[in-house]
Amino acid sequence: MFIHSPSYFAQSSTSIFSPAGTPSHWIFTLSMFVLSITAVIFVIVAGLLTYALIRYRHRNLLTYNEPTQIYGSNQIELAWTVIPALIVVMLFLTASRVILATQDAKKPTDAVDVVVVGHQFWWEYRYPKLGIVTANELHVPVSDPAHPTPTYLEMSSADLDHSFWVPRLAGKMDLIPNRVNTMWIDPEAPGLYLGQCAQYCGVQHAKMLLRVYADSPKEFAAWVAQQQKPAVEDPAVAEGRAAFLRNACVNCHTISGTPANGRFGPDLTHLASRDTIASGAVENNPTNLKQWIDNPDSLKPGSLMPAMHLNDHDLNAITAYLTTLH
């Protein structure tokens, strides 16, 4: 595979302070501005407080004369009403600019469209113009500055509220049933960007992990071509294929070119081209795959995939079949 990340375990940062895409750069710059203003306010007010507490402390609890009483001062109070109000107006205008730039951005004609559907507990990605359906690992192109190709995500949910959050690429956007939200990302460098669901969606909310692969335009074209191919029909695993189609797997999963067309679980047409299974919970290798089919709860408790109770023969055959689906 033309995957950049050498191994599943080479985790990369999810810090909002290392932005790697356009909206997250804007957010980062704005955040730094806000952080500096609040830091200055903190230093001034906390400094005055500390000074007052040290300067006016009085050790003896019992003997004191009452200090001079001051009941208020209109000028001072007006000053500390007006100055913060001006700071608020300035912050508000700055923030509004970024909101409008992000939410009202015009979609370029060469944008890549992806329909994102949130499920308990995995992500479905459909590329309507390219005829691709995949799951959990989103591939997007890196823009050529001369020829921007941001990815526009049209997001909805099949069941509960979810939230798409890849901190280095953009802020989060919720996926809500009966509603279509949009956001866009435009990674500036190839690589793997991690994130995860940020809206509580039930028992296994924690392992609804997100993986976004930003490919160079050439790699992206190659990936698209690969995903558009029909599923592999390797005669060596015909037995596994038959076992797959004979069992309840077909109720939930699709493998294009076969009678399996379930929509409840991830599309498996190109399962072996993915680095991970179970929405990023574990590496995609035959051992994990077998364990996953046999007992999903052992890898991801609360997963909606049922334990299939297959005999060893079928289990091995199906695992072997799935590993050929490049």
Add this chain to the structure above:
Amino acid sequence: MADSVSGLSSVEAIDLTPVEKPRQLFLEVLYDWVTTVDHKKIGLMYIAYSLIFLVIGGIEAIVMRIQLAVPHNTFVSPQVFNRMFTLHGTTMVFFVGMPILFGFGNYLVPLMIGARDMAFPRLNAFSFWISAFGGFLLYYSFIGGSGLYGAGSAPDVGWFAYAPLTARVFSPGHSTDYWTLSILLSGIGSIGTALNIVATVICMRCPGMKLNRMPLLAWLYLVTSSMVFIAVSPLTAAQIMLMLDRYVGSHFFDAQAGGSAILWMHFFWIFGHPEVYILVLPAFAFANEIIPVFSRKAIFGYPAMVAASVGIGFISLSVWAHHMFAVGMGAGANVFFVFSTMIISVPTGIKIFNWLATIWGGKIRFASPMLFSVGFLFQFLVAGLTGIMLSVAPFDWQLTGSYFVVAHFHYVLVGAILFMIFAAFYYWFPKATGRMMSERLGKWHFWLMVIGFHLTFDFMHIPGLLGMPRRIYTYEPGRGWEIWNLLVSIGAVIQAIATLIFVYNLVHSYYKGEKAGNDPWDAWTLEWSTASPPPSYNFATTPIVHSRRPLWDIKHPEDPDWNYE
């Protein structure tokens, strides 16, 4: 201690020594408390009830922090973790925060305005018991959630209970029903108490106590209680709608049948955001009483403090959707809520500056109530500033739903509100029991609490900035989150130890504490003019006041306060 403070003779003239009662049997005592309509006893019951739930909610927090101390931990299952954060949030907001503040309000408001009881004493008792029943019902779900024998089936939908997770298809069994009913009942209790406090403040003030002479505490309870009607009513409506969804098949929030998840969010946050101010305004109220007394200065800018409180009350009703910057509202709605959320920092800032000005030039005594108030000032400052960060919608797109938010609102709820609740305990315990709390234990409590608090909630901001979402029972190693989570967990344990010291101090001082006298802090408001503990009718003769600090006038007849107001 009290007797050594001079100038009290004229105050003691209006005192009444409590009548020595014959020793009662346990059942008589119990009967006495259960049937009481005395605002002070009801206040104390609220407080005792909240302390029990504080310990329970604390245990739930510790369970979560043990689970999150290291990545891939298996201390509890995902479902148990989800129940823990649901119960922790629900318990702390509805069964610790609201009742403890209502408890102090119940106890203090009539005393401070020179009244003999609340306006509606029996409504007061009803409100307490219905709220308490709500709390018991939530925990009854542990044994009754999934049928009578389904032990351990507490709700796991989150304290915010976003639709459609609460729909029957996603939340089978009865745990969510128990959650709904419990919130519904405690909400009815809250509305009753709020009504009572408003009526009491409006109608029961003693002669001479004009609105602009009321202690700021009474003002803030007036604002808070008014907000309770406006904020808790939509919550109650939403709970009824949810029950209709679950029981009779209506589809308000049921997305599978075309209902709206966003509708629930609006209803919930129209309650949920004002709720933050409903909880924090009483904390401000305590600060307004304690900081002046321990700085020996009148509060700076009384009219501005009142105006700021009323302003916060109004603006807080127009900021709810800042919890929803990421749900896909249009740019216009986001811009509006950015502005309304930010502008609330202006009246809040006025308060902080006025407290600073009150301290300035004073003679500050660092007794326990003041220590906790100082902690409050610094921590609330930070909470306000991180609040400004969260109000900047694009920044919020990164931060919402992350541990940064958890850190932010615990700065408000623990760093500000809980610290002021502790301060209030140290300050008013002598009034309620006639004995002082131990200063030595108080200092231990304070310093351990400060260390634990900052270890927990300072460092909790960092994993949020590094991309850690909230409400996850475990996390992947390798993203720089491990060390912070470990420190946070250690801090949580230190806070738990500090709280236990506090509880020990309460019990110990109740029996063995130094005798307090009527006015141990040399304070200025009316509650210190009556006996400690006050008799059931509060004042032997109705007080008459001429200024904002009636006891100052009595203690300083040569320079009374009314010359300056």
